[in-house]
Amino acid sequence: MTGDLVLIPRGDAHVLADSPSPAGATPFDDAVDNPAGTTDFLCGKYRVDTARAHPLLSGLPEVVHLPTADGQNPTLRTTIDLLGAEVAAQRPGHGSAVRALLDLLLVHALRAWLDADPASGWHRALTDPPTAAALSALHADPGAPWRLPDLAARVGLSRATLARRFAASTGRSPMAYLAWWRLATAAHLLRDSDLPMRAIARQVGYTSSYAFSTAFKRQYGQAPTHYRADALSG
Template sequence: MDLLSDAIAAVRIGQPTSNRLRAGTSWCYRFAPYDGAGFHVLLRGSGWLVPDGGEPVPLGAGDAVLVPHGSAHTLSATPDAAGAVPFETAVPEPGGRTEFLCGKYRLDHTRRHPVLAGLPEVVHLPADVGRHPGLRAAIDLLGAEVAEPRPGRATALAGLLDLLLVLLIRAWLDGHPDAGWPQALRDREIAAALEELHANPAAPWRIEDLAARVGLSRATLARRFTALTGQPPMAYLTWWRLTTAARLLLDTDLPLPSIAAKAGYGSPFAFSHAFKRQFGVAPGGYRAARTPAVRSSSA
């Protein structure tokens, strides 16, 4: 079980996209709110990221930024967002001294895992020497790949962009070990409990069975799990089962009884009732309403 991979897979609805741009001495680009996550990597030069309603963030060469909730923001040569133009209208300046890579991940926030929901509006990872060597190596590879069209470039970029998302989130988790979910992933017994639930969500779990598997008393497991993740173990299990079912509804053609069984429900009726309570629509309606958009975004 890899909870972070599960969390990302649960919300992915398409391939990431990216654009590389060189800018001159005066530039200011606006990024509208987006149903997904945005990222920026400053390959050379300097600039600022100005969140709507937040403090400007200085950026230097090699810095990486993740905007995990798709909130509106501006990239600018100065800490002032006034006069920003839409990024889509930007005109590259081949001789410009500032170069950055910007992109988006298509994510369905209605199925967002709390480990992703708990990220701040802006995750800024400066290019500190000796810190996050894996992230630094990925940025170097990404910069080299976008600099020159070579055979296999599209496949390489897709893989590197996926890797970048994981490394950005991992770096933030590593930097906040005492926060709720990062701490949960470091707590041996709680991490083991999460592993059990993710590895086999359809099992007929009872809290006493889960506690016995990880070597804790029922009361201790319930207390520590709730304190670190924000919800009791069985409530989390229900949420994860239905989130997994939502992904199966969109990504597969499995009939509802099969999805109900994979989600740990003994009957399609019980599954439909629980699914509608969480998502506000029956499973069949959820699939019918969302599948065309998902397939379009993946094309």
């Protein structure tokens, strides 16, 4: 329907059709008889490093269909309309506006999916105040010397209760999630900053470059220096 959004989280091959059968499908540009017609499709894409994609994304189905008719998902529909108007207008600042609206669209799409699937673990994680507070604390300062008792005290739960609730919704213990988040943050810094290796190690909570390099290689299959070199060459 007009205004619906379809998200393909892992870039799977797909066909857009007016029937369940993909028989006779042709490339999109060849299938549109009248490009100046009355129907518009807005298509966007993100580049996602699957090695450091957030666990929330891995929990999404192959196809997420979010309707906006009859007042469903009004903020999503508003964002789609804004994006469509921006693409059509081509006014000064167009590129920056489109990128910002695409980011906003993804946020609203994920919110809508979480609201429609309250049984999902990540919905529970983000709507359970202590678990959400623990996630926020770890995200805000991954380099802090976190221990489970410190984190539990921070969110007002016992260690056992926090560990149980956190793992039930995220699929990982708080400390396992922290270890993953630290290295994901390090991968981002290696790709998108010129910070030296020692500074990155300290920023994500490693007291020595050797310990950082060992942990990074275990998760990403290559040393941080090689990861950075590959990112720059790519």
